[in-house]
Amino acid sequence: MSAVDPQSRVLSGMRPTGRLHLGHYHGVLKNWLALQHEYDCFFFVADWHALTTHYEDTQHLQQHMLDMVTDWLAVGVNPGSSTLFIQSRIPEHAELHLLLSMMTPLSWLERVPTYKDQQEKLKEKDLSTYGFLGYPLLQSADILAYRAGSIPVGADQEAHVEITREIARRFNHLYGREPGFEQNAEMAIRKMGRKQGEIYRKLRKTYLEKGDEEALETARALLKEQNNITLGDQERLSGSTEG
Template identity: 75%
Template sequence: MSSLPAQNQRVLSGMRPTGRLHLGHYHGVLKNWVELQHSYECLFFVADWHALTTHYEDPGILGDSVWDMVVDWLAAGVSPGSARIFIQSRVPEHAELHLLLSMITPLGWLERVPTYKDQQEKLKEKDLATYGFLGYPLLQSADILIYKAGLVPVGEDQVAHLEITREVARRFNHLYGREPGFEEKAEAAANKMGKKNARMYRDLRRRYQEQGEDEALDVARALLESQQNISLGDRERLFGYLEGSGRIILPEPHPMLTKASKMPGLDGQKMSKSYGNTISLRDEPAEVEKKVRTMPTDPARVRRTDPGNPDKCPVWSLHQIYTGEDVHQWVQEGCRHAGIGCLECKQPVVDAVLDELRPMQARAREYEADPNLVRSVVAEGCEAARDIARDTLDEVRRSMGLAYR
């Protein structure tokens, strides 16, 4: 298992540009981003190159879609003061690292990615026999590794997709981490910690490597993370030396499990633009009310006096997200005994959705009125992202023998 130095506990996440976002995006991704930005160093990016892996013949999906999506991120509460927001294609280091990693990545690793054949099956109408589609998991790996991101928010069903990034990092470190004089440099780095800490580090390393004590490994990691007087390069050497490998150039990212979105669409299916069952974050209040009030309900309730079953009604799924236990009891009792009508049942949902959207829409109007502010936020985020990416790529080039300019 790879070490995760404290200074590399950086969170990276991205979304393909799909234009304006809906409540499914908010509850599935954005709420989590807003929480994470206050506890971690976060980088959130628009994955425009990834959009082209499946929609390369339709570049019209980009452009306005990118800016609409960023406005929704900002409106939802993603703060440029707490997180970096940038566009993937404006950080060309992603592409160069993708190229360099392709030199060492076995073809079979890409062909066995779970979504490779699944997506080809689902998108039969598209010609996906391209390297871009085959190689998109490696581009994802480059997205993560270029920032040495230690944490990547994923759902349980996506953990397997992150494994190829871990494998690529492991292979890269194995091939290029054994720099000339590695052990001597690691020993010299240990001495910089001071006699007491150096002695403790060597004892813990011996106990882990000779006796397999996992506890010794954990204590040694904590010791390294606490050191303030060694450089990042020395710290990475010591992490690799501790585990019996070479210098850790590209740390393996760890999945940060997120809750699956429970946001249903207006028809009870998953909320998705392709199903036409969404409430957009910037829908006008009258439009939101119309959409909820015209939602299908329990088909058994033909007349107001017919009893119904909330479990068979899509509106009940929204109540479970937007209303409390007292309203739930009111719905269960009123629906099953025809004590309330469907429009009455829907009104608390309408009110709660509008309350949730109101502050987001106010912020969105501010950003819509000042497009230059949005572009400024992204420009600053791109520059900050490039600063990190350049440092990583310089190290990768040196490791691969490309520093002879």
């Protein structure tokens, strides 16, 4: 079995919550039509994602799914050029979501901008559920399960892609880190020099305790500027910064 090249793989999904319209065509499907001939594309029916906001009414879900895929095919999405599938038919999505939920800090999910924004916009719905809070985590499971390197999303979804990176780093830090990671990270900080090391420690503490994104970005920039630590040290400290 050949190795997956993440940079050549695209993953994108659509929630079956109603009839498609021209906005879906111009905003999503036209892009899919071009991508399917250039990349290894996986396009999926995000029926579990639909439940995050429409869990109370599922009687039309199956018909919405059928209508949506029919529209995909009608505009030219080609099953011969791309892989089409239904999210809930692949149980590994739910398994990975569950495993990731065991090690993802609650504060990470609570600070995703769309969480509070959507609650304000959809006041008529009861969205005080884990399913809604964990929407970005399920999305992370979707992405990581297929090792997709390109995720076509709107501006409102960019934070979901970023949290996927953070979750992947945390997972690798917890379960794939090298022996003596803490000691090596501490040695790397010392290589930075006293002043730079102290700045890094303060930024790391601020991010881990308060979730301060500005502190995280400043720490990342600080690490990139260091000429007296190796690339491996930069990776160690980047992982350490994000917990």
